[in-house]
Amino acid sequence: MRRRTTLATPPPSGTAVYPANVETLQALVNTEPGIFYAGQSPGDGLPVPLTLRHFGKTEDGGFGEAVMLGIFGQTRSGKSVLAAQLMAGFAVNQRMGLLVLDPQGEFGKDRLAAGDHRVDFSIKRLLGALVPPRVAMVTSTDDVALEGSEAFTEILRREGFFGTLGFKGHSKEREASERMASMLSDLTDADGKRRPIRDIRSADLPLLVKDLARFADVIYASRPGIAPGEGQRAQDVLARYQLDEVRLKRIWHESLTSFRTDNGRIALSDLIQRVLHDREVVVLSFSQEDSKSGVPYFLLNEILTRLRHVIHRNFQRGEGSNALIVLDEAHLFAGEHASESADGSRTRTMLAQSVRMTGKYGVGWFFITQTLHDFDKTILRQLQVKIFGQGFKVGADREYVQTELGPEGFARYCSLPDPKRTGRYTFMITGPIVSLGSLGTPLVLQGFRSGDDLVRANPHCFAAAVPADELRQPALEWA
Template identity: 30%
Template sequence: MQRAERVGTLGSPSSTGTLSVEILETAVSKKLVGEMILFNFIQDSKEHFGLGQINEVILKNKWLEDPTMRALARRRGNVNQVSGMQDTHRADVMVSAVFGLGEKGFEPSVLGTVPPTGTMLHLVNDEILDLLLNRYKNEIFYLGRIYGSETKLPMWFKHFGTGPAGAGEAYHIGVFGRTGSGKSVLAKMITLAYARHADMGIFILDPQGEFALGLGDGAPGIKSMGNVLCKPVLRKLGREAVVYDIENILLQDWYLFTHFLKEFGFFSDLGIKYEDYQEIAADYLEDFLRDSGTVSFQNLSEETLLPVLDYLYRVAEKIYAGKAGYDRVRSNVDELKQKMEEGTFSRTQRTWNTVIRFFKWSSGKKTPAQIINDHVLTPEKKPVVVIDLSKKAEGVSEISWNESIKPLIIGTFLGALVREAENHYKEGKSLNTLVVIDEAHRFVPSGRLENRNSESVRRTLIDAVRTTRKYGLGWMFISQTLSSLDREIVEQLRISFFGFGLSMGSELRSLTEIIGGSQSAMNLYQSFRDPHSSFDLESRQYSFMTVGPVSPLSFAGTPLFFNAFNDVGEFLRANNLEIY
């Protein structure tokens, strides 16, 4: 500490909540905003060290606040012996962490008194942090550097089980920021941090293919931070990765089957034109297939289309009350059966064959329950599982794929995960699994959704964040916006990261509320520059504010600010993950 640079002294008034810092004359020209400071004091006859981050520097010159001096300065521009000479620079610092020196080394403590004025404050560096956190060095992970500093910000990402490096319960995590703010890359780094825990399951629902980018067969390997989550780095951690898309997911649910038929246009081809009537037809057909002794997932084929058509012919009067409606359906069914007898291939048959392909077993396909069992529940070395839904199935519109089919598939996985977590809890075990949901604002927005499938997913997620924490099942939501995410989700988040772009309107109000209304913290957040305003890729700065128990330097719950790594080699070296 003696070699650390001195930047200020403790001033007055100060409290255990906020310290007033008088900036030394030798430090007023330094870039101090964002820097972490350290001070030494005695408490309960033991040596203690407090840390806090400078969010704002304030200049005061009491002489120039006098109206006469202001008028003089306005005329001359400079007042001799006053302008510059009588300036004072100060900062208010919220203490984020305190360590006491005990018999076993440095231990977490609290600021239970205010050190005397004149206490010297020093800039924190890597050497000091390594000394303070030596007991926890195996738990430390780095996502970047302290904002405005070259010092790395130590973080820890504990698994959700008990024992060493365990939190004992699941955390729900939020990563927010405008497009281009670096939130997806940050989420990938966080995923790698959790991947260090070999017995922790990681399950990624990837609607846009962002996470599958570096993990699929033929992926280019690690070339930039964009694909830092890749197989070589995971293997360095002793992990593998498996990616499933719509072609190798085996769906085995009659509700899904009938609603796939609906979205692919099967009922429309039979003359059931309006969505409400299609829903009625799908519900009737689901009941028939569930109780049928002639149609099963094992014998789905073009031949099993006939009993389905016969059933829809019989229930046409239940679907439509008017004669014109059910006559149209029956006429279309008769016409289709006639074509099938003649060997003429129709569009309805093509739709049927397209849909049953997702529900028929073939080599390499697994049901959602099998995927969870094989990769999350049973193996000792659990792979990172990615469900890649970026590739649209042929024969369905983009709107139907995004608004209906994706939610149906995601809902199936969500239901299976929650059931398994609950079963583990009843057996006295923790599922110890993190589920990552990209583009979360699409699946759990604020306000009720009109689409029944999407609304079902929204309700499932809202219920899950309320109940699964004790099951050891945590959720990481990645979203472009904060205010558009359901408020219940936001309130349940234990750890949050906020990137550039949340500084207007309802976003700003929500963010201010989350961090407890600290104006100095908000001023620093609003000073984040747009990463894309940089001159080149190398100079881009991806800044984040984080809240929650994610760093040993913030067990007081105060926000911390950092710049995420922009160089893949630097990130790997900082975390001992070099693969070359």
């Protein structure tokens, strides 16, 4: 007799025990929503079922809440590959939107597709093989119009706008840029409606500079008794503006390009709405241009800000959300590196707050990261699902994994094969996506060797694989 129980104790002695086979395993779980096989059990090769449900009500086959996930592992431990497969698994839920934030442009270029010659985990193909198929919109921050005044003044700052006006040094530049951002947020049209950045006119510039000049007297603390705007600093800012007006105007106009929508760019809020409202799959790569001068913290800030706005707007219209946001290379934004600068720390804090806030509205997060012990603790604490790949057997990481997996689990973790030597990509998984086993026991999963294996293991989700010649198309064509 086969029966599924929630008992966490072994059966009484005398109970006959048989090794499971594929059929018994599937019979145990196949009535459950969200079953998805993303790999196999290393010992016996049985496909391992995971529960990848949407974040809606349990009556509708969902988790009943947004789930937060994290996948950890050193570089080339197979994180992105496994994450791509789990994304496909979540995408089986047609009512779910997916937003992939892709700082390295890896998913955007579909790099895990056959181009690498050794593996083929094309997300395009996996999504296309779903029944019914799903198509991802692939775009880059070059083709998206930013909206926030902070993002605008950050671009101005990077282009040397505030430095040219005499605000020297990072902190003065920052103060000037914050002041400008708040002035821009206050700009209104004739009806008193807030004017978006994309509608800023050239005529606004001299007025804004005048205000900035007044502000210079304040932050440089000119002699007491002198009204702001009448001090030496203000004069200096205005003189510098006169001197460099042509160049400053050019910087201003060029910076505005990233905000205009009349040049074919789609507004970031509209892109986010395609995920939250239209339940689409969107891959947003960060442009190389924006990453040139360090980690583009301001881009993630801008995305997080728009995300909050859109979630709130939808909520006020009585519309809940049901979406997963994937952040690859999350250590860049929530690791040690981020806390080394003021910009980075701000982003890290904002990300942690966003995770908490969006969760309440049905928007979950999936972090892909190389580091563990220095990853933001506020975020770590909010992750229900943790997936550990190769790389955390020593030091501060070790302690964390040990606590998470328990002594037995950790011993098992230490015995996992090294993927670089063995070509076997193994992970330990804890949390609500583990569908079999007693609560809290970590699951060992060895990744499939190709997208085709994944498709074959999940006939209830995929149609037969798309013919191989279709995948020879250049990846960019799938936009």
